[in-house]
Amino acid sequence: MILSDLVGWFSCQDDLADEDCRDPEVLERLIRGVYTHAFTANTVSREPLACALADIMRRAARLMPPIWKQRVAEQYATYLAPCAIALMHRLHHTQPGNEGYGHLWQNAGGFQVCLEFTYLAQNINLSSDLYYSAPWQELRSVALNLFKAVNDVLSFPIMENPDEDVFNLLTHLRHAHGNSVHQATQNVSQRIEQWAERFAHAQAVLPAQLAILGFDERSQEQAKICAQALHNQWRGNIAWHLVAPRYQTVRFNGE
Numbered sequence: 369m370i371l372s373d374l375v376g377w378f379s380c381q382d383d384l385a386d387e388d389c390r391d392p393e394v395l396e397r398l399i400r401g402v403y404t405h406a407f408t409a410n411t412v413s414r415e416p417l418a419c420a421l422a423d424i425m426r427r428a429a430r431l432m433p434p435i436w437k438q439r440v441a442e443q444y445a446t447y448l449a450p451c452a453i454a455l456m457h458r459l460h461h462t463q464p465g466n467e468g469y470g471h472l473w474q475n476a477g478g479f480q481v482c483l484e485f486t487y488l489a490q491n492i493n494l495s496s497d498l499y500y501s502a503p504w505q506e507l508r509s510v511a512l513n514l515f516k517a518v519n520d521v522l523s524f525p526i527m528e529n530p531d532e533d534v535f536n537l538l539t540h541l542r543h544a545h546g547n548s549v550h551q552a553t554q555n556v557s558q559r560i561e562q563w564a565e566r567f568a569h570a571q572a573v574l575p576a577q578l579a580i581l582g583f584d585e586r587s588q589e590q591a592k593i594c595a596q597a598l599h600n601q602w603r604g605n606i607a608w609h610l611v612a613p614r615y616q617t618v619r620f621n622g623e
Contacts, residue, residue, distance in 0.1 A: 370424060370427055370428050370485070370488070371485055371488075371489060373420075373424050374424055374481075374482060374485060375482070377417070377420050377421055377424060378478050378481070378482065380417060380420075381402075381417060381478065382477075382478065389455065390455070390459065392452055392455055392456060392459075395451060395452060395455055396448065396452055398415065398417065398418075399447065399448045399451060399452075400448070401415055401418050402415070402417050402418040402421055402444075403441065403444055403445060403448075404418075405418035405419065405421070405422045406418065406421040406422040406424075406425045406441075406444070407425065407437065407438075407440070407441035407444070425437060425440070428485070428488055431488060431491070432487070432488055432493055433493050435493065435496075436484070436487060436488070436493055439484055439499075440481060440484045440485075443480040443481045443483070443484055444481050446475045446480060447475060447476075447478050447480070447481065449472065449475075450472045450473075450475050450476035450535055451476070453472060453534075454476065454533075454534050454535055457534045458532050458534070463531075463534055463539070463540070463543040463544065464534055464535075464540070464544075465544065466544055469540060469544075472535060473516065473535050473537060473540070474509070474512050474513065474516060476516070476535035477515065477516050477519055477535075479512055479515040479516055479519075480512060482515075483508065483511065483512065483515075483598070483601075486594060486597050486598060486601065487594060489597065490593055490594055490597050492590050492593060492594055494590060494591065494594065495587065497583075498578070498583060498587050498590070498591060501578070501581060501583075502577075503570070503573075503574055503577040503578060503581070503591075504574075504591060506570050507567065507570045507571060507574065507595055507598065508598070510563050510566050510567045510570060511567060511598045511601070511602055513559075513563045514560060514563050514564065514567065514602040514605070515601075515602055515605055516537070517537060517556055517559055517560050517563065518560060518602070518605055518606050518609060519605070519609065520536045520537045520538055520556060521538065521553060521556050521557060521560070522609040522610070522615050523536065523609075523615065524536055524538045524539070524549075524553070526614065526615055531543075537552075537556050537559075538552040538553060538556055539552075541555055541556070567598075567599065567602070571595045571596070571599060574588075574591055574592065574595055575588045575591070575592060578591055
């Protein structure tokens with residue numbers, strides 16, 4: 369129930385950030401208000417989004433150690449900049465350049481927050497040395513790329529004006545690299561295949577790499593369980609997009 373509530377909450381958050389809000393100050397205030405209400409002791413806000421995420425976090429935090437909530441908070445904080453920057457581009461009818469695009473793109477969908485709930489679902493809290501180790505961070509980063517890229521490919525044709533979604537990778541390739549829609553789709557599809565192969569390799573060698581770094585068998589097993597959960601998530605993300613009704617209607621007719 370917690371995970372389904374989180375997915376529903378992010379649908380509302382995305383609608384606000386992508387479509388409903390046209391004022392940068394209001395958007396920043398709302399996102400910061402959500403952060404304050406959900407992750408700090410300040411519970412003054414009565415905004416529906418803030419109260420809803422705070423409720424989700426209260427229920428989830430009972431099942432995990434305090435460090436888990438702090439990590440979720442850190443990931444949610446990275447969601448503000450892409451949302452605000454995207455809104456500024458929409459208001460001024462501009463597109464972001466290549467510099468710094470990759471990091472903003474990866475965090476623009478909020479998947480980094482959802483990924484932290486993987487540990488909740490598995491009832492595993494990775495130790496700090498494992499969580500921040502190079503092998504695990506590599507796996508996590510590739511998983512985020514897969515989540516976001518799949519969303520970009522399948523959401524692009526359902527938008528009437530994809531140019532407004534500046535952190536859709538297809539939109540970026542069209543404007544920054546001169547790709548046609550077909551070329552951009554092929555490009556991102558190839559990246560998805562490459563990232564899937566990279567993830568499979570990183571998952572396969574994860575236990576050995578952790579052993580080299582001195583992690584014991586219990587830590588290796590915890591990482592293996594979480595890695596498989598990430599694998600199931602990004603594969604499930606593809607399946608969900610392919611059957612969800614909202615992704616079946618093509619609205620974009622341009623080139």
